[in-house]
Amino acid sequence: MNAKTPRQKMPEQRPEDRKRNFDEVPLGYTPEVAVVEAGRCLQCKKPLCVEGCPVSINIPGFIKEIAEKNFIGAIKVIKESSSLPAVCGRVCPQESQCEAKCILGKKFEPVAIGKLEGFVADYEREVEHLPAPVPGVKKDKKVAIIGSGPAGLTVAGELANAGYSVTVFEALHTPGGVLVYGIPEFRLPKKIVTYEIDALAALGVEFVINRIVGLSESLGDIMKRFDAAFVATGAGLPSFLNIPGEELQGVYSANEYLTRVNLMKAYKFPEYDTPVIRGNSMAVFGAGNVAMDSARTAVRLGCDEVHLIYRRSRDEMPARAEESHHAEEEGVIFDLLTNPVRLLGDENGRLCGVECVKMELGEPDDSGRRRPVEIKGSEFIIKIDAAIVAIGNGSNPILQKTAPDLKCNKWGNIIADETTMKTSVKGVFAGGDIVTGAATVIEAMGAGRKAAKGMIDYLESGSW
């Protein structure tokens, strides 16, 4: 086998089938196919792919193990640098990270690094478990983790392994952060997240759910009971368009829409009690992963006509290529270079349409992208009965409000040292979206790993 072997296709549910269910779209590699795909890797001396990986996974190392059919060996290599491979294999933007750099991509197609990562992680979960890690010698120090998204879970795992007693505080009733309330089942089955959380619980991590730090107990109160804390509260403050009509019935933030469907399982209504509007025609504003997830969810809930409305062109769409491709296959209509100006309601205050204006690309703006400008007189109306605003998230201010010494930037993101993740408050570290603004799972996890190191150093030495 060699580089000329074509990149192995991932079998997928057909669009016409998957449009009506919430099951995962890719069906996964078989061991045989994974071995063939792994055989394509050149085992570069200076692997460029590793440079593209935010947590520097030893990519040729784990691929070699797969090629030799040692799947458990492969997962061990990955776990040296990443704690959530089953998640990252599915949701990382490999096409702009490791796979973008893979040398094979210059002439052929890059090795399917993400798919292989997902394959071995699934193998470990479903076929042959790694022996549970043996925690280090028990330490008499206590650590609090606030927020249970990928950043918080990573730190929890690392510190529990190192022997510290770890308590995770989570505002919602289920741990996992965006992995459970945001990213839909068809892209990230919830059983995967549950498996990771159960493993942490088995390690002795205590989860305190339904606890919002910063409301009754402040970060300061927490620090009276713990030796160190890691703040990973994420980017959970939805932005709205600020156009007329956003208060109408039927207008959702993507957070609300996805939380209803994912966390509260509104897709199983009325078996589950939480409702969600299943429109006949819906609009999603934005073109990132969150917008794609919302649009594809709407399709699955039976909406005949889902419009994705974005003011720039296809080239600027921030979503992963795979996600927009999947969305189009499922029939989502892309209304590009189109901007909503006004939402229209009926006499009962229910959304019934959106007035849009056509745009064209002008001069480049600060971000280097060509600025969209309105085409005068091009206004038109799309009839819709629900709308989802997916144009981004700011930082949730609850914790910071009662932690005046915790320094933040002008957008409300906590300021943390780039290598140790130390904040301005002694003993308090922070990482993930609350520091960077809305970013990615792997970056949140990477920040968690750095913080874990910083925290262990601090707890061992006592010096700040």
Next chain:
Amino acid sequence: MHYIHSNDIIQPTLGKMVVDAPYVAEYRKPGQFIILRIDECGERMPLTISDADKTKGTITLFYQIVGTTTKKLAGMKAGERVKDIVGPLGHPTEVEKYGTVVCIGGGIGIAPLYPISKGMKEAGNKVINILGARAGNLFILEDEMSRIGDDNIVCTDDGSRGKKGFVTDMLRDVMAAEQVDLVVAIGPVPMMKAVSMQTKEKGIKTYVSLNSVMIDGTGMCGGCRVTVGGETKFTCVDGPEFDGHLVDFDNLGSRLKTYHVEEKESYTTYNHKCKLDGAVGDEC
């Protein structure tokens, strides 16, 4: 899981539950609420905290039996457990000395009003309670409230208890008779709107407590948004109390109707399911 100490149906459509929630009991302040989820299939439902017992670690909740979730809640028995309770949520009421405070409660709105009224009295205010309901058998906490108020006025739409008339009629008389420094009004949206219009004319500061549709209660979803003074506010973190003179009540009323169709569907399914198995499903 939260152990239920008692759960009584005190009126045909009104339940009262005393349930374990030590953290909430420890920290709650007047005006705050919790979000409760009965079981795995349940929705997240905001409920105001009417009372709490720090030593026992319990809180008291009143709920109107209107849909699937509240009917399920009504069906729970002492000794059973509620899956999730998160709180206390929202800004506490600004309890301080204002002078004369009129506390107006409509129907189940009396439940959240009770700790506020009590707080206002303890802060040295003269407290006048106005309690209203459609009919005389629909009052809650009447005795408790009457022990607090310097003056207590009870009225019903049909005159079957107390004075006949609306709370707004009673408020008009109170305002005519004496200087009022603050009004706190909690009840159905039309009631809060009517009271706010009345006090706006007189320039009397008025707090209302809003019961928007909610999910997380942390400011993450924006589903609870309301328009206050032309600005978008999130009821769960910026409220639930707002300046009644600035709230867009019509929009609040409209947004509360978002799921009317779904609520009916859910309720029909639930009743059907109950008839079929005599109990609610296995998982939920």
